[in-house]
Amino acid sequence: MSKIIIGRYIPGDSIIYKMDPRGKIIATFLFIVIIFLANNWLSYLFLSVFTLLAVWATKLKPKVFWDGVKPLIWLILFTSVLQLFFTTGGKIYWHWGILNISEYGIQNSIFIFIRFVMIILISTVLTLTTTSLEIADGMEWILKPLGYLKVPVAQIALVMSIALRFVPILLDQAVRIMNAQRARGADFNSGGLIKRIHSIIPILIPLFIGSLTIAIDLATAMEARGYREGAKRTRYRVLKWSKYDWINLGYFTLLTLILLLTRTY
Amino acid sequence: MKDNIVTVQHLSFTYKDTKHPAVNDVSFNIPKGSWTTLVGHNGSGKSTIARLLDGILLPDENSETLIQIDGITLNEKTMWDIRDKVGIVFQNPDNQFVGATVEDDVAFGLENRQVPRLKMQTIVHDVINQVGMLKFQKSEPQYLSGGQKQRVAIAGILAIGPKLIILDESTSMLDPAGKDKILALIRKVQKENGLTIFSITHDINEASQADQILVLNQGTLLASGSPIEIFKDESLIKSAGLELPLFYKVKNKLIKRGITVPQEIDNEKKLVNYLCQLNLKM
Numbered sequence: 348m349s350k351i352i353i354g355r356y357i358p359g360d361s362i363i364y365k366m367d368p369r370g371k372i373i374a375t376f377l378f379i380v381i382i383f384l385a386n387n388w389l390s391y392l393f394l395s396v397f398t399l400l401a402v403w404a405t406k407l408k409p410k411v412f413w414d415g416v417k418p419l420i421w422l423i424l425f426t427s428v429l430q431l432f433f434t435t436g437g438k439i440y441w442h443w444g445i446l447n448i449s450e451y452g453i454q455n456s457i458f459i460f461i462r463f464v465m466i467i468l469i470s471t472v473l474t475l476t477t478t479s480l481e482i483a484d485g486m487e488w489i490l491k492p493l494g495y496l497k498v499p500v501a502q503i504a505l506v507m508s509i510a511l512r513f514v515p516i517l518l519d520q521a522v523r524i525m526n527a528q529r530a531r532g533a534d535f536n537s538g539g540l541i542k543r544i545h546s547i548i549p550i551l552i553p554l555f556i557g558s559l560t561i562a563i564d565l566a567t568a569m570e571a572r573g574y575r576e577g578a579k580r581t582r583y584r585v586l587k588w589s590k591y592d593w594i595n596l597g598y599f600t601l602l603t604l605i606l607l608l609t610r611t612y
Numbered sequence: 613m614k615d616n617i618v619t620v621q622h623l624s625f626t627y628k629d630t631k632h633p634a635v636n637d638v639s640f641n642i643p644k645g646s647w648t649t650l651v652g653h654n655g656s657g658k659s660t661i662a663r664l665l666d667g668i669l670l671p672d673e674n675s676e677t678l679i680q681i682d683g684i685t686l687n688e689k690t691m692w693d694i695r696d697k698v699g700i701v702f703q704n705p706d707n708q709f710v711g712a713t714v715e716d717d718v719a720f721g722l723e724n725r726q727v728p729r730l731k732m733q734t735i736v737h738d739v740i741n742q743v744g745m746l747k748f749q750k751s752e753p754q755y756l757s758g759g760q761k762q763r764v765a766i767a768g769i770l771a772i773g774p775k776l777i778i779l780d781e782s783t784s785m786l787d788p789a790g791k792d793k794i795l796a797l798i799r800k801v802q803k804e805n806g807l808t809i810f811s812i813t814h815d816i817n818e819a820s821q822a823d824q825i826l827v828l829n830q831g832t833l834l835a836s837g838s839p840i841e842i843f844k845d846e847s848l849i850k851s852a853g854l855e856l857p858l859f860y861k862v863k864n865k866l867i868k869r870g871i872t873v874p875q876e877i878d879n880e881k882k883l884v885n886y887l888c889q890l891n892l893k894m
């Protein structure tokens with residue numbers, strides 16, 4: 348259970364790990380935009396090669412990437428099959444009612460498939476090599492301009508990093524409460540939906556009270572340590588931009604240029 | 613008084629929507645450099661006093677009330693100056709760990725005081741070293757034991773350079789070995805940094821080593837004095853929900869039987885020696 352919520356960071360020390368989270372987040376967003384430039388076989392080929400190289404550069408086992416794709420595989424296949432049957436154009440190979448398999452249909456469904464998988468792979472590269480705290484720090488920097496609109500970015504970031512820090516503790520509490528309920532004969536794994544929801548309520552209530560206690564304690568401790576809401580603070584943890592981040596951005600800029608050159612207009 | 617780091621006079625506090633004051637007309641002093649313990653049964657108002665001393669709670673309005681810490685009178689304006697002088701280590705190690713890693717957490721108080729980053733780095737390193745956690749500087753809290761988290765909490769407080777450390781049952785969630793280690797660490801940093809310790813505890817052994825004991829019962833202060841003075845009256849300690857250490861029980865029983873035992877005898881060895889001598893004389 349903890350795997351899903353905490354994110355799936357896997358410690359490592361390849362070049363991707365040395366990159367700044369800001370660069371990685373920007374590159375991921377850039378990738379999701381430029382992926383729509385690809386529209387022919389050659390551009391899709393370059394897109395795939397660049398993505399797979401990035402995957403390879405993490406030096407992580409292919410299995411962990413497959414774990415990223417697996418939960419979505421039915422959605423991807425379903426979308427691809429829809430494309431396959433409903434796109435018309437080019438040579439028609441098969442035809443039945445409103446369904447048909449055409450030249451364009453085959454091509455589009457393969458393109459959609461590649462597009463999906465590549466987006467998942469690139470975002471998996473980000474989440475596997477970046478801790479949730481780094482992502483929160485990176486997002487804080489990226490969202491900084493919102494500060495001019497009076498959005499309390501620094502406060503939101505502090506709340507985020509504290510929330511991230513308490514996820515394992517709350518999970519721990521949830522497991523403990525579940526075990527306590529189980530010891531009293533509760534059964535969480537059988538029965539219909541209604542019954543299951545019923546058996547979850549006795550977990551949620553103590554969990555909710557537990558988090559309130561944590562929140563009150565934490566607020567007191569923060570105040571005792573001189574935290575003033577809305578006051579200026581200095582920062583101990585800072586992000587450092589290095590040559591690896593230029594490599595990162597350079598890599599994706601190069602991909603953008605190649606896609607612009609190879610796509611059909 | 614000049615040599616008191618804390619002066620409290622006629623302090624009362626009533627929580628909102630409650631009828632009876634949680635702290636009722638309490639007055640006491642804490643001598644500079646001392647180790648003062650506050651004992652009392654559950655709900656007697658100990659934590660409330662700790663919060664009042666730090667300005668997290670503000671006392672009931674009363675013109676006679678005075679809280680003075682290191683020469684500063686506590687009020688809404690001086691609250692933040694007081695917090696530079698007082699650090700509190702709370703009971704639950706998890707619920708006071710704010711940072712994502714050990715060093716981040718230690719830096720929290722410094723960030724709040726807008727200490728420049730370079731200076732922060734030196735201070736953070738120094739205090740983490742002082743509490744013996746250098747090896748864990750980059751660790752995340754979920755990989756630390758309760759005792760290690762309390763060490764981090766102490767480091768975070770030392771970083772601010774306070775004069776007074778309040779321990780609100782800081783060792784009550786630790787196992788006996790962890791408890792002893794934390795207390796030893798506090799004694800060490802007390803000496804090294806010239807601190808005053810105000811410790812709230814249910815541990816009679818810790819109390820018996822203090823310079824001063826305050827006994828609280830339902831919000832009122834029953835007595836204050838040295839362990840020898842307080843332990844003379846067993847009912848006093850009972851009212852705090854505690855048991856006297858065996859040595860004091862024996863001593864009190866001897867006195868009751870009409871055997872004179874000098875006041876200054878405050879441990880087993882001295883008592884045994886004294887009784888042997890007494891035996892020789894008889």
Ligand SMILES: Nc1ncnc2c1ncn2[C@@H]1O[C@H](COP(=O)(O)OP(=O)(O)OP(=O)(O)O)[C@@H](O)[C@H]1O
Binds near residue numbers: 627628653655659660
């Ligand atoms: N936030 C609050 N609101 C209302 N009443 C409170 C609040 N906090 C504490 N009290 C009450 O005030 C009294 C003193 O509480 P306090 O926490 O100071 O006791 P304590 O001596 O620290 O107890 P313990 O040994 O259990 O920590 C108790 O009766 C408690 O129920």
Ligand SMILES: [Mg+2]
Binds near residue numbers: 658659660780781
């Ligand atoms: Mg308490």
